[in-house]
Amino acid sequence: MKKTSENSEGLTQLPAGVLEAEQALDALDEAFWVGFGRLGAEQLKGVEALQQAFGASALGPRMADAVAGIRRSEFAETHFVTFAAGRTALQGAEHDALLASAFEALGWTATEASVETNLQATASHHEVYLEAARQWLLELAIVGFFQLTPEVLLPFQATLEKLQGEPKLARQAALLTGFYEEMLAAIPFGSKATVQNRRWPDLWARAMIICTKVPPPAAVSAFTGQIHLFGVEVREHGFYASAVFHGIALRGAEAIAVRVTLSTWKVDVVFGSELWKLFAARAPTLVKALTDGLALTVDALPLAETGDMAWDDAKAALAGKLDLDAIGAHLAPGAQTTRRAPPLPLDRHPAFLALPIYMGDFQYKDGQISFGAGTIPLAEAQTPAGDFDVDLLVAASAAVGLLRFNGGWAFQPLALLKKGKSAGKKPLTLAGAAAASAKSKVDAVGILQAKASRLLRRKA
Amino acid sequence: MTELRQSVLKTPAPKKLRNVKEVPFVELYGGRVQGVVRSGSDEDRVYVCFVEAGTGNHACNTNNNRPCSQNYFCKHRLGMLSEAMEHYGAERVARYLNAPGEYTSELSSSELFARFPNAQIFRGSAPNVFSRFLSYLRYVELQASLDPMPEMSWFIAG
Known part of the structure; x- marks a missing residue:
């Protein structure tokens, strides 16, 4: 697959090679659903097509081995690691092609440098x-x-x-x-x-x-400067939740798109304002910046080359009001100077693409979002239920959010803004802020923790 | 643009916050709606109940495997089912149980029970519900990480 796209339709046209990669993935999906232990002739053909796609590449010989192994009903772990690696390589290439075509369409400059990692040995019980x-x-x-x-x-x-x-x-x-x-x-x-x-x-x-x-992990350096958050996305299943705060970090003339991730184990009854209680206990300053629409100053926070910051509330302080239109300008199409860090090589998957973007001419109608660079749908699957209602989307005239890919480019709003007299001074709404500031009436976590200390200790 | 398959699908989120104090645990699991109900009289005792999909067969025992003194449709069973319906939505629970008839959000737990006129009381120990509950409680004590979690991009509540 080619690394860059030659077309400039950008967000509405798939870059070269993506469709072929997707077809190979379809065939592989089929094998996983049917089961490698019971593949029919049709599905075996699909898996073999995958092998051909890797013919001349470094993975080619391993893939040939794996397919031959499956044909002999030899279900060795190494073959399945190869299929996983093949899938990952295809999706990594898709990721790169999508990223390149989006950057080209939006007039952004890719950060070419690859991310340095700190190699670490895996503990022996972890290996087990x-x-x-x-x-x-x-x-x-x-x-x-x-x-x-x-x-x-x-x-x-x-x-x-x-x-x-x-x-x-x-x-x-x-x-x-x-x-x-x-x-x-x-x-x-x-x-x-x-x-x-x-x-x-x-x-x-x-x-x-x-x-x-x-x-x-990616290599880190210390960052001292300002952070302007423009929203948070909560990613959760029943038992684990991450709040990913997105912001712009400013240090002198330098602007960097950054993320802060707070995570917690939980149970399914802990969601919404109950969940935010856990995050607020961990990082009160960070959460207050979100709910009150304030900027932050931080002193020597670890900033990874991927743009991820390891949060330490003790190193942060609240600063003045957020001016999201001014901050947004760093993320607008054509904003060349903002550093948009590349992901770790292993973390290149289309589902992980989340490109911060400011739309100064945002318009929402019937699930579609129009802005200067075209019209794309609302990222339905990636926008948590209850983040925004339709009225707010319709009322907004500017927005900051993330470009996501899920079978096509889509927009996930994080902050909705309204142009007018008070232009840019106060967002209409910030994703996560409502849930974070709501007072929870019950204490599900407390009740379950009390039960846990009673029953788990007694059992032990 | 060609329709491609989507990798990110929403994870069903709880409909409402259930009454955690009365029913600290409920789940759709292994073809059963099952859960744990607080005992009104003893803090160390809980009732373990389940209703089986397809048959509607049901059981209610204490965590020490003593059968609930009320034989049929006790308040524990009904309470567990009601809270499951709060949490997952009545329709999803009815569908999971494969109950006969229409599924609506207004369905009550006693109406849902009545859809299984031939349901039997399951005798013997309730299979692993209590140990599932203990595993569930472990989660509130686990240590999370400060690292970025790209894989969580796949899990969005909806």
Whole structure:
């Protein structure tokens, strides 16, 4: 696949090679749903087509081995790691092509430098848990998602609990927990079967990859300066939640698009304002900046080369009012000087694309968003329910948010602004701010923690 | 533009905050709606209930496996089912149970129970509901990480 796109239709046209990659993924999806242990001639052809796509590349010989192995019903872990790697490589290439065409269409400059990582050894007991996870993933792939039963899923519970107990394996544990619970809740499929989707093979491949090689963290440096938040997205399943704060960091004339991630384990009854209580306890200054629309000054916070900041509330203080129109200008199409950090090489997946953008000429109608560079849909799947209602979208005349990709480019609003006398001074609404400032009437976390200390201790 | 398959699909979010004090745990799991209900009289005792999909067979026992003294449709069973319907929405629970008839959001727990006129009381220990509850409680004590979590991009409540 070519790395850049030659067309300039940008956001409404797929870059060269993406469609071919998607077709190869469709064939591979099929194998995961049917199960590698029971592939018919048709599905084997699909898997072989994947092998051809990798013919001359570095993965080519491994892919040929894996396909030959499957033909012989030889279900070795290494073959499945190869399929996961193949999937990841295809989607990595898609990611790069999509990013390049979006940058070209929006007049942004890509940061060429690749991200440095700090290699770290994996603890030996971690290796044991990760191997058990790979074994289970292998089992799923052989059986096929359509044939899932509690007998296939439940034995993983013990490994899952081990993974959850290791904060250094939080990425693996959070992903596997969400995937595991999602599958458990979906079976038995019954007559109203969920349709075969791309999602489960993607989650499977991602889990296989990060359980094979623990992704090393990006190199960090200390950042001192101002941060202007323009919204937060809450990503959650029943048992884990991350609040990803998006902002612009200013240091002298330098502007950097940054993210701060706060995460917590939780249970399904903890959501909305209950969840925000946990985040506010962890980072009161950060959450107050969001709810009160204030800027922040930070002193020597670790900033990774990916634009991710490791938050420490003690190093932060509230500053003056946010001016989102002024801040937004750093994210507008054509704003060349803002540093938009590249992701880690392993984290190149179309679903991870989240490009901050300011639309000074935002217009919403019937699920579609028009701005200077074209018309794209609202990112329905990525915008948490309840973030914005339609009235606010219709009333807004400018917006800051994220360009997302989910089978096509779409826009996820984070801050809606209204032009007028008080232009830019006060946002109409900021994603997350309402839930973060709502007072929760119950204390679900407290009740369950009390129960936990009573029942879990007694059991032990 | 050609329609491509979507990798991000919303994760069903709770409809409402259920009464955590009365029913600290409820789930749709392994073909059963199951949960844990507080005992009115003893802080250390809970009732473990479930209703099976397809048959409507049901059970209610204490966490020490003593059968609930009320034989049928006790307040624990009904309470557990009501809170499940609050949490997941009545329609989703009825669909999960594969109950006969129409599914509407106004359905009540006793109406839903009545859809299974031939349901039997399940004798013997309730399979692993209590241990599922203990695993559930573990989550509120786990340590999270400060690192970026790109994989969470797949999980959006809707």
